[in-house]
Amino acid sequence: MPFARKLLAEAVGTMILLASVVGSGIMAVQLAQGNAAVALLANAAVTAGVLYVLIVLLGPISGAQFNPVVSLVMRLRGDMRSGEALAYACVQIPAAIAGVMLAHAMFDLPLWQAGTHVRTGAPQWLSEVVATAGLILTILLGSKYRPTAIPALVASYIFAAYWFTASTSFANPAAAIARAGTDTFASIRPTDVVGFVAAQIIGALLGLALSWLLIDSEPVTPTSRRSEA
Secondary structure, three states: OOHHHHHHHHHHHHHHHHHHHHHHHHHHHHHHOOOHHHHHHHHHHHHHHHHHHHHHHHHHHHOOOOOHHHHHHHHHOOOOOHHHHHHHHHHHHHHHHHHHHHHHHHOOOOOOOOOOOOOOOHHHHHHHHHHHHHHHHHHHHHHHHOHHHHHHHHHHHHHHHHHHOOOOOOOOHHHHHHHOOOOOOOOOOHHHHHHHHHHHHHHHHHHHHHHHHHHHOOOOOHHHHHHHO
């Protein structure tokens, strides 16, 4: 697979993902008439749905990472070279920003706005650690035992994490950076981004460490496969 094609897939996927996150948040607020729970439910459902589609369609091309900490983990596991992982991140971040701007354009909003949603403090940071660690574990355990179920597993986890984390599960530095450029339902203050990104990196490393303890040294045998069924 040409590497340029992989980068294009990462750019397209990340842009569509962020356009969906932000655009569905805008539409949800417009239609929910002040009901934040309904708005969050719609936002989570759209994010999960588009993740499933993107992973199914773009996974065979680029791995459908759409997330710099996922690329970091793949590099630490030896699944990518340093230059490849860096190139992925350098594509994912601007593509995420482009996705936010695309959502704004579709709803006739200024293309760039400073986010004002306060997302800081220990509970928020802990939530991002948990959300990101869980995402990494979902990807790595799923790749080990249920590779064909990865799209459904990741989509389901993100849908759930929207609800069980105080931060609504960004779990993605590219998303955190891009969402600082919207003052809509999905926004984050620019000053809060550093704390989120730091928590996401910690969560990614924790998820990777847990995967080493849980699966990497365990051979998959016919018996273990039957026990998982």
